[in-house]
Amino acid sequence: MESINNRHIRTVNAACLRESLEHGGCGECQASCQSACKTSCTVANQQCKRQERRAPVIKHNAAV
Amino acid sequence: MVHTFEALGLKLALDTGSGALHQLDGIAFDALNPDPVERARLLSRYPEREAEAVARELDELRESGALDSPDDYDASLLSEPGTVKAMCLHAAHDCNLRCRYCFAHDGTYRDPSRARMSVEVGKAALDWLISKSGSRRALEADFFGGEPLLNLPAVKEIVAYGRERERGTGKRFSFTITTNAIGLTDGAIRFINEEMDNCVLSLDGRREVHDRMRPDAGGHGSYDRALEGALRLIEGRGGKSYYARGTFTAFNLDFTNDALALADAGFEHVSVEPVVASQDEPYALRPEHLPQILDEYDKLAEAYVRRRREGRPFSFFHFNVDLENGPCLRKRLTGCGAGNEYVAVTPEGRLYPCHQFVGRDGWEIGDATTGAFDSDMQRVFASNHVLNKPDCRACWAKYFCSGGCCANALAMNGRLDKPYELGCAMQRKRLELALAVAAIGL
Numbered sequence: 430m431e432s433i434n435n436r437h438i439r440t441v442n443a444a445c446l447r448e449s450l451e452h453g454g455c456g457e458c459q460a461s462c463q464s465a466c467k468t469s470c471t472v473a474n475q476q477c478k479r480q481e482r483r484a485p486v487i488k489h490n491a492a493v
Numbered sequence: 494m495v496h497t498f499e500a501l502g503l504k505l506a507l508d509t510g511s512g513a514l515h516q517l518d519g520i521a522f523d524a525l526n527p528d529p530v531e532r533a534r535l536l537s538r539y540p541e542r543e544a545e546a547v548a549r550e551l552d553e554l555r556e557s558g559a560l561d562s563p564d565d566y567d568a569s570l571l572s573e574p575g576t577v578k579a580m581c582l583h584a585a586h587d588c589n590l591r592c593r594y595c596f597a598h599d600g601t602y603r604d605p606s607r608a609r610m611s612v613e614v615g616k617a618a619l620d621w622l623i624s625k626s627g628s629r630r631a632l633e634a635d636f637f638g639g640e641p642l643l644n645l646p647a648v649k650e651i652v653a654y655g656r657e658r659e660r661g662t663g664k665r666f667s668f669t670i671t672t673n674a675i676g677l678t679d680g681a682i683r684f685i686n687e688e689m690d691n692c693v694l695s696l697d698g699r700r701e702v703h704d705r706m707r708p709d710a711g712g713h714g715s716y717d718r719a720l721e722g723a724l725r726l727i728e729g730r731g732g733k734s735y736y737a738r739g740t741f742t743a744f745n746l747d748f749t750n751d752a753l754a755l756a757d758a759g760f761e762h763v764s765v766e767p768v769v770a771s772q773d774e775p776y777a778l779r780p781e782h783l784p785q786i787l788d789e790y791d792k793l794a795e796a797y798v799r800r801r802r803e804g805r806p807f808s809f810f811h812f813n814v815d816l817e818n819g820p821c822l823r824k825r826l827t828g829c830g831a832g833n834e835y836v837a838v839t840p841e842g843r844l845y846p847c848h849q850f851v852g853r854d855g856w857e858i859g860d861a862t863t864g865a866f867d868s869d870m871q872r873v874f875a876s877n878h879v880l881n882k883p884d885c886r887a888c889w890a891k892y893f894c895s896g897g898c899c900a901n902a903l904a905m906n907g908r909l910d911k912p913y914e915l916g917c918a919m920q921r922k923r924l925e926l927a928l929a930v931a932a933i934g935l
Contacts, residue, residue, distance in 0.1 A: 437521040437547045441932045442816035444511030444559040446825070446892060450570075453821020457631045459667070460579035462829040462847060462898075465693055465736035465764040465810045467671070471920070472828050473893040474813040474927075475820050478631065 455479050494564055496889035497525045500929035501794055507928060508554075509889045510564030514816060515554070516932050521547050564892075566880060571826055574833055574868065574875035577625040579633035581837040581848045582618060584641035584648050585609045590673050590715055592707045594742060594768045594776055600639030602852040608840035609644040614862060615651030618838045621861040623662055635669040636689075637837075637848055642676035645684070652688050671695065671738075673707070675715060677722030686729045694723040696758075697739040698751020698765065705744060706776070724759055736810060739765040742776035746785050749793040756800070756807035764810035765793075767919055769901050780915060787922045794926040801935040814893070814927040825879075828895025832858060832874030846874055849900030873909070874899070882910045890921050 457478040461471065494509040497517070504522040506515045517525070523535035524547045536544045554560035587607035588600025601607055619634065626632055634655065636648050648670075655666040669691040677685075685692055696719055697703040704714025727735055737760035741748035748765050755763045767786070770777040778786070797809055829835060832846030839851055842862035850856040859866035879885050879896035897920060901913040 436550065437518045438550050438554065439516040440554070440559065441505075441514040441516055441928075442512065444508065444513040444557070444562060445817075446510065446512040446822045447558070447562070449821035450823070454823040456576060456578060456629055456834070458820055458824055459631075460633055460830050460835045461895075462581075462831065462835065464691065465738050465762075466766055467693075467738075467848070471811055471814075471893065471923070472825050472895045473819050473924070474810065474815060475824065476815055477818050477820055477824075479821075 452479065453477070494887075494889055495525060495527075495561060497522060497527070498925050500791075500925045501798060501933065503929050503932055505925075505928060505932060506560070507889060508560050508562055509892065510562035511559055512816075512892065513554075513559035513562075514928055514932065515560070520544065521550070524548065524551060566822065566826065568878070568880040570823065571875065571878050571880070574871045575827065575830060576627045576629050577622060577834055577836060578629045578631070579635075579830065579835040580618060580622050581635045581637045581835070582615060582641075582651070583610060583638060583837060583839050583848070583851065584615075584636045585639040585644040586840055587643050588638060588640040588673070589643065589675050590640070590707055590709055591712075592673075594706055594740060594770055594774075596769065596849065597639065597851070602639075602839070604840075604852070607639075610647055610651075610838075610840040612647050612650045612654075614838075614840065614842045615647060616654045617842060618861040619651065619655050619658060619666070621864060623658060623664055624864070625866070626664065630663060630665055631667060632664050633667045633669065635671060637671050640673055640676070641670055642672050642681055645676070645681055649684060652684075667691075669693070673715070674719040674723040674726065675709075677726055679725075682722075682726045682729055685726060686731065686733065689733075691734040691736070692726065692730070693736050693738045693764075694719075694726065694760075695739075696720060696723055696737050696755060696760075697741075698745070698748070698754040702745045702751055703739075706740070706742065720758060727760065734762070735760075736762045736764045738810075739763075740768050741765050742768040742770075743778055743782060744776050746782060746789060749789055749796055752793055752807075752809060753796060760807070762808050762810075767916065769904065769913070769916070778915060783915065783918055786919060790919070790922045790926055794930065798930065798933060798935060806935075811923040812927045812930045814924070814931060816928075816931050822892070825892040825895055827875075827878050829898070831899055832877075833871055846870070847900055849898070849904075853903075877909045882912065884912055884917075888917070888921075890917075890924050893924050894920050 496507045504517040526532040586604040667690040671693040673695045700716045703716040737755045752765045837845045837848040844859035845851045858870045879891045882896045885891045885896045897912040899909045905913040
C-alpha cells in the first residue's frame with residue numbers, strides 16, 4: 430500500500446454493525462436465497478432497503 | 494476478532510465485531526499478526542519509530558471501535574420467530590431437462606406424477622403469505638421448479654392475482670423466476686420482463702460443460718437452445734435484474750472459464766455456484782478439490798478486476814458485497830430466513846422451510862391451502878441463527894454468511910446447526926476476495 434501522510438492503515442469501511450442495531454431490523458430486505466445462489470447463502474450482498482434512515486457512515490483516517 | 498489476510502495483492506484486516514475493513518501496509522500487517530512471538534520477530538525488522546507509529550494508529554482504531562471490537566452480540570435479540578415474507582412457489586415438479594446434478598431429481602422431487610401447481614393453489618399460497626406477513630410491505634415470490642415455464646399459464650394467472658391483492662393490502666410483491674431458458678417464447682419473455690423483478694437463467698458456461706451436465710430428456714445437449722433464449726430475454730430486460738447462474742462440479746474445477754464464457758456470451762450479471770451433492774457422485778466436490786477451488790476463485794477475482802479495468806465489466810454475485818449499504822446486524826444474524834421468514838410451496842400447497850427441504854421426510858411445515866403452519870418448527874429455524882451455531886463462534890466470516898445454508902448443513906452433517914465445512918471454506922475465500930474487490934474500489 431502506498432503510504433500517504435505517513436499513515437500505515439487506510440480504513441476502507443468504517444465500523445457500522447453495532448450502529449445498525451439502532452436502525453435495523455425492519456425486515457423489508459430481500460430473503461437472500463431468492464436472489465441468485467439458491468444454495469450458498471451470502472447475506473452480506475443484500476442491500477438494506479432502509480438506507481434513507483441509516484446513520485451517516487463516518488470514515489476514520491479516510492484520507493490515507 | 495480481527496481477520497488479517499492477503500487478496501488481490503492487498504493486505505487487509507476485517508474487524509468482525511464492527512464490520513470495519515482496513516487496508517494495511519507491510520508493517521501494519523505484521524503488527525496484527527495473531528501470534529505474539531511471530532509478531533515481535535516480524536516487528537523487530539522495522540525501525541522502532543515506525544513500529545511505534547503503527548501502534549498509535551492501531552490504538553486510534555481500537556478507541557474508535559473499528560478494531561478488536563467486541564462481537565458478543567446478544568442472542569436474545571433474535572428470541573422471537575420472524576414474519577414470513579418470502580416464498581418459493583414450485584410451479585412444476587416437472588422439467589424438460591435431465592440435469593445430472595439436479596438436487597430435485599430431474600425436477601420431480603421424487604414425485605412420479607410430475608405435478609404442476611394449479612392457479613387455485615398459487616392464489617391460496619399468496620393469500621397465506623399476505624396473511625402471515627404482518628406489517629411487512631415488501632413480499633417476495635419466486636417461481637421455481639422443476640421448470641416453471643412448463644406451467645406458464647398458471648404462473649401468469651398467479652402473478653395477476655398477486656397484483657390484484659397488492660391493491661387494498663398495501664403489499665408489494667417482488668416476483669422472480671428461475672428458469673432453464675429452454676421454453677422462452679417471445680410471449681414468455683415479454684411476460685417475464687414486465688412482471689419479474691429478477692430472473693435467474695440457468696446456464697453453466699462453456700458449451701461442453703453445460704451439455705455434459707444439462708442434457709434434455711432425449712440425452713441431447715441444451716446449450717444452444719438455452720443460450721439463444723436467455724440472450725433474447727436479457728436483450729429486452731431494460732435494466733431489470735437478472736443472473737446467468739451456473740453450477741460448477743468436480744468436472745469443471747476451472748470454473749473461471751465458465752464465468753468468463755457467460756460474460757463473453759453477453760451476460761453482465763453472472764453467478765457460478767458450487768454443486769452440492771452426495772459424496773458418492775463422480776461430479777461431487779470433495780475436500781481434496783479444495784486447494785484447486787480456492788486457487789480458481791483467485792483467478793476469477795483477478796479476471797473480474799482485470800475486465801473492470803479494461804472497461805468490459807461483468808458482475809459476479811458473490812463479489813457484490815456492499816460494505817456501506819449492506820444489511821443490518823439483525824439480517825446478518827438471521828441469514829436466508831428459511832423456515833422462519835421464507836418457505837417453499839409444493840404444487841399441492843404443502844409448505845417446507847425452503848426449496849431444498851421439499852420432499853424430505855419430517856420437514857413439512859404447513860399447508861397453504863388449509864392455513865396450517867407449524868409454529869414450533871418455525872421456532873426451531875428462528876433459533877438456528879449464527880449466534881447459536883457452535884462451529885461459527887470463532888469464525889471471522891459469521892456476520893457475512895449467517896452460518897450458511899441450513900439445508901446443506903442437514904444434508905452433509907445431519908443437523909441444521911453444523912455448517913457444511915467445504916461450503917464454509919469456499920464462502921470464506923469468496924468473502925476475502927469480495928472485500929479485496931471493495932478495497933480496490935471497482
